Amino acid sequence: MTYVMSDLHGCEEKYFAMLEKIGLKESDTLYILGDVIDRGPGGIAILQDMRKRKNVIPFLGNHEDMALPVMRLVAGERPEREIGSAYRAMWRDNGGEPTHKAFLRLVPEKREEIVAYLKTFRLHEEITVAGRRFHLSHTLPDREQWQTGERNKEDFIWGEPDYELCYDPDLTFITGHTPTAFIDPAFRGRIWQENGHIALDCGAVFDGGRLGCLCLNTMEEFYV
Numbered sequence: 001m002t003y004v005m006s007d008l009h010g011c012e013e014k015y016f017a018m019l020e021k022i023g024l025k026e027s028d029t030l031y032i033l034g035d036v037i038d039r040g041p042g043g044i045a046i047l048q049d050m051r052k053r054k055n056v057i058p059f060l061g062n063h064e065d066m067a068l069p070v071m072r073l074v075a076g077e078r079p080e081r082e083i084g085s086a087y088r089a090m091w092r093d094n095g096g097e098p099t100h101k102a103f104l105r106l107v108p109e110k111r112e113e114i115v116a117y118l119k120t121f122r123l124h125e126e127i128t129v130a131g132r133r134f135h136l137s138h139t140l141p142d143r144e145q146w147q148t149g150e151r152n153k154e155d156f157i158w159g160e161p162d163y164e165l166c167y168d169p170d171l172t173f174i175t176g177h178t179p180t181a182f183i184d185p186a187f188r189g190r191i192w193q194e195n196g197h198i199a200l201d202c203g204a205v206f207d208g209g210r211l212g213c214l215c216l217n218t219m220e221e222f223y224v
Contacts, residue, residue: 001025002129004136005213006033006176007061009205010040010098015049017224018213026055033176034061034121034138034157038095039205044102044114051117060121061138061176062157063099066091068118071103075111124156126171129216133170139177143167166196176201179209191221 003022008015024030032050036058037043050056069079070088081087092100103111124137140146141155143162151159163183167173179201181188189210192199202223203209213222 001028001218002031002127002216003028003213004031004033004174004216005200005211006138007035007179007201007204008032008040008043008046008211009035009038009063009095010043010046011204011211012040012042012045014204014211014224015042015046018211018222021222021224022213022215024055029055029057031057031059031127031136033059033136033174033200035063035176035201036061037067037099038063039098041098041102043099044106047114047117048110051113058117058121059125059136059138060118060123060157063095064118064121065157066094067096067099068115070096070100071111071115071118074103075108075115077115123153127216132172132216134216135171135173137173137175139175140167140173161197163192163197163199164195168196172196172198174198174200174214179203179206181209189223 036046050058069081069083070091072079073083126135137156139159140161141151141159143165145151146167161175180190180192180199181203183192183199189202189208191212191214200212202212204211211224
């Protein structure tokens with residue numbers, strides 16, 4: 001079976017409860033579409049578990065993108081962008097404080113492992129399951145950018161999709177990033193599907209939110 005979920009945001013207990021609920025086997029594949037870390041306290045622990053599972057495929061979210069330069073600096077690497085106190089404060093103020101503290105508690109070897117793992121995160125990918133084509137990414141550019149091909153890395157981790165518009169009638173786009181309650185308040189804590197889009201961020205870290213997971217073989221929805 002092929003499963004997909006997103007925006008765990010450090011909810012370690014919900015993550016492990018979901019793995020148990022879907023009965024994830026080594027023969028299954030689980031795609032996680034970014035924002036594993038920040039806001040909640042268990043992001044580093046989730047990353048460490050994901051890293052050990054060959055059948056878990058991680059994608060880059062905006063929170064991993066914010067965190068990685070700071071983590072690289074702490075781990076003794078030179079990040080590609082200039083990192084000063086203002087940048088560190090920006091990440092921490094955007095929910096990064098629990099992740100930053102947990103990362104600092106790691107021994108140097110474990111810090112290096114996390115940094116190396118985050119560098120392997122995918123940006124976007126198209127897959128076919130049960131004869132249906134899916135495009136996976138943390139988020140998307142708007143439809144005009146998609147159709148003209150004028151898109152870059154930031155569009156797949158910071159973009160704002162046009163959920164009310166169909167991008168491609170032959171392709172279903174699965175994203176996280178935007179809590180489903182922001183798309184339609186009636187879908188608070190639930191997976192949203194319409195116009196060729198599937199939005200997975202059910203607000204797991206927020207009061208009243210849940211972690212959602214979708215089986216792409218059967219389209220069955222699971223919640224914790």
